[in-house]
Amino acid sequence: MEGLGIGIAILGVALGLGIIGFAAMNGMSRQPEAIGKMQTAMLIALAFVELVFLLTAFVVVPAVTANAKPAVEAKAE
Amino acid sequence: MEIMQGLNLLPLAAAEAGHEKAHHEGLSFIGLAFYVLLVVGILFSILFFAKKGLNKRVFTNKLTSATEQMYLFLENMCVGIIGSHGKKYLPFIATFWLVIFVSNVVSLFFPSAPTADLGFNLGLALISVGYVQYEGMKSNGVLGHWKHFAGPKLPIVLIPITLMIFIIEIISEVMKNVSLSLRIFGNIEGGHQAAEAMNKLGQSVYIPFGAFLLPIKLLTCVVQAMLFTLLTCVYLSLVTSHDHGDEGHGEDHGDHAHGEPAAAH
Numbered sequence: 001m002e003g004l005g006i007g008i009a010i011l012g013v014a015l016g017l018g019i020i021g022f023a024a025m026n027g028m029s030r031q032p033e034a035i036g037k038m039q040t041a042m043l044i045a046l047a048f049v050e051l052v053f054l055l056t057a058f059v060v061v062p063a064v065t066a067n068a069k070p071a072v073e074a075k076a077e
Numbered sequence: 078m079e080i081m082q083g084l085n086l087l088p089l090a091a092a093e094a095g096h097e098k099a100h101h102e103g104l105s106f107i108g109l110a111f112y113v114l115l116v117v118g119i120l121f122s123i124l125f126f127a128k129k130g131l132n133k134r135v136f137t138n139k140l141t142s143a144t145e146q147m148y149l150f151l152e153n154m155c156v157g158i159i160g161s162h163g164k165k166y167l168p169f170i171a172t173f174w175l176v177i178f179v180s181n182v183v184s185l186f187f188p189s190a191p192t193a194d195l196g197f198n199l200g201l202a203l204i205s206v207g208y209v210q211y212e213g214m215k216s217n218g219v220l221g222h223w224k225h226f227a228g229p230k231l232p233i234v235l236i237p238i239t240l241m242i243f244i245i246e247i248i249s250e251v252m253k254n255v256s257l258s259l260r261i262f263g264n265i266e267g268g269h270q271a272a273e274a275m276n277k278l279g280q281s282v283y284i285p286f287g288a289f290l291l292p293i294k295l296l297t298c299v300v301q302a303m304l305f306t307l308l309t310c311v312y313l314s315l316v317t318s319h320d321h322g323d324e325g326h327g328e329d330h331g332d333h334a335h336g337e338p339a340a341a342h
Contacts, residue, residue, distance in 0.1 A: 040158070040307065047304045051256050054263030 002061045002068075009056035016049040104194045112191045116180045147174075151306070158310040159317065166313055169208065173201065174306045177261065181298035184265050185291060192301075193265040198258035205309045206253050213316030222316070226250070253312065257305060264301050268294045 024042040028035050104112065123140070130138025136145060151171050155163035177192060184190030191197040213222040228242035272287030272294070279286040 040154075043300065043304060044307060044311065047260060047308065048256075051260055051263075054259055054267070057267070058259060058263050 002064050005064070006056060006061060009053050013049055013053040016052075017046060020045050020049065104189055108189065109191065109194055109197060112180070112183065112187070112189060112194075113197070115187075116176060116183055116191055119183070120175055120179050154307065155310060158307070159314040162317065163310070163314070166212075166310070170306050170310060173205065173309060174302055177201070177305055178298060178302035181261075181265060181302055182295075184269070185294055185298065189269075190265060192261050193269060195258060195262045198261045199254065201261075201305070202254045202257035205257060205305075206250070206312070209309070209312045209316055210250075212313060216317045225316070257308060261301050261305060264297050268297055 020042060024038055027038050031038075124144070127138070127140045127144040130136050130141030136142045148171070151174055152164065152167055155167050155170055157163075159166060180191040180197075184193050210222070213225070217225060226243050226246040227239050228246070231239055268290065272290045274287075275290060276285055276287040
């Protein structure tokens with residue numbers, strides 16, 4: 001089940017990163033002299049979107065697996 | 078193959094304690110101390126040799142000029158984001174940048190690194206966020222800094238909403254620690270695990286596929302070091318901006334400052 005969760009997280013994060021990259025490139029091509037400022041803002045936005053996946057992979061999934069394991073063992077017994 | 082795997086990817090502590098336990102707990106104390114000392118040693122030796130070229134008018138030493146470029150880049154970032162008083166925070170920001178960048182680079186060549194350990198990152202994040210609180214209290218006053226969390230001034234009837242905003246802001250302030258530390262940890266440790274998985278992929282044909290990830294991991298190193306310092310700069314700019322509430326105004330201000338000398342010419 002946590003595989004499904006990771007899949008959903010990847011889907012969302014990929015969409016988010018794609019939209020950020022799309023918008024940043026659009027802006028850069030429209031206004032090449034503002035590339036420096038845009039890159040900074042883009043990196044900050046990327047960081048916040050990326051964090052969602054890191055939270056899923058390193059916090060939520062281990063927590064869910066740790067909680068799920070005793071239940072499975074109990075069922076097996 | 079075994080050499081490759083041992084070199085690249087097993088955490089030091091994993092060899093001593095059981096595999097799964099060590100995997101979750103990260104480095105042992107001695108392991109972390111070894112890596113921190115390694116990073117500090119690399120940093121000090123680089124800066125020692127860079128400092129040797131300082132006594133000339135023009136820096137002919139390549140290392141010195143490279144270090145100067147790095148300094149200029151960091152100064153540009155500080156002044157660009159925090160504002161005209163940003164130069165004051167340059168030593169703080171530069172220390173973070175150097176430590177994080179060097180230990181990220183160490184993670185490319187060694188089994189583990191300080192930044193691949195969640196505890197070390199949490200320490201860095203606590204220092205960063207704590208310093209931001211201190212600076213906020215210094216520039217706005219202790220009460221003003223706490224008032225800043227309560228949001229805009231609302232009518233007396235809406236006190237529950239102010240209370241809610243205050244609690245949420247405090248939570249988000251605490252979560253800054255988690256986000257700052259988890260971001261570096263996730264990227265570096267995730268890179269290790271990805272390389273390990275790709276090494277397993279090529280095990281039967283004796284090709285270390287994980288090695289091909291190194292260029293991408295180098296990019297990650299730079300970006301992660303930059304993100305940590307950038308976010309620290311943004312947090313600092315949010316608490317220390319005196320006349321303007323948010324970041325956008327600060328950038329406008331910078332534009333005017335750039336515009337005036339151009340008009341003078």
